[in-house]
Amino acid sequence: GAVVSQHPSRVICKSGTSVKIECRSLDFQATTMFWYRQFPKQSLMLMATSNEGSKATYEQGVEKDKFLINHASLTLSTLTVTSAHPEDSSFYICSARHGTGDFNYGYTFGSGTRLTVV
C-alpha cells in the first residue's frame, strides 16, 4: 500500500512556458503532500508543504508565484512551474504523508520529474 504516482517522469519545455507536475496518492488519502527539488548529486530540499483545501506553505527562498501549488483533493497535488527558465531545470519530487498517530505514519515519495528547460 501507500503508493504515490508522479507524472510526468520527464518533461522538456521551452523557456517562458509553464509546466504542471501531478502527484497522486493512489491508495490512501493525503491531507499533506510535500514538494522537493533535487540538484545533481545533492540532497532533497523541501520547497513547500501542500495542504488539502488551504494554501501551501513555502520554504524560505522559494517563490510562491513561480512555483504554484494546488492541493484540490485528498489524492492530488499539483506543482506548476510558471514562466520556466533554464535555471529551473531540476529533479522535482513529491511525497505524501500517510497514517495516523505518532507511530503509525510514513512518507512515501513519487518517482520524480526531470524538468529540462531549453
Place this chain on the structure above:
Amino acid sequence: GQQLNQSPQSMFIQEGEDVSMNCTSSSIFNTWLWYKQDPGEGPVLLIALYKAGELTSNGRLTAQFGITRKDSFLNISASIPSDVGIYFCAGQREYGGSQGNLIFGKGTKLSVKP
C-alpha cells in the same frame, strides 16, 4: 534549509562486505528514516525508527535510533551489487506542524569497487 550531517559522503563496496553509515544532528529528532534512491527515481523507504534506542532490521539492513535522539546509523550486512545507490537519512523533529517536515541528510553514495 537545515540538513543533517550524514557520513560518509561516498564509499566503495566489495560484494560481501558490511557497510555502515550514520547521521548526526545538533537537534533532537523524534523520528529517523532511512531511504535509498536509485538514479532518476524517488527515494524508497528502507527503515523507520520512532523511539530512542530502537533497533530495527529489514533483511540485511539494520538501523538504530540513537539514545540521545541526535543520531542514527544504518548497517548493511553482506552487501550485494544491487545495494549500490544513494542512501539518505531523514529526521523529523515533531510529529506534526511545520516541525513535522522531514529534514534530509546529504546522502551516502555506495559504489562498487573497481
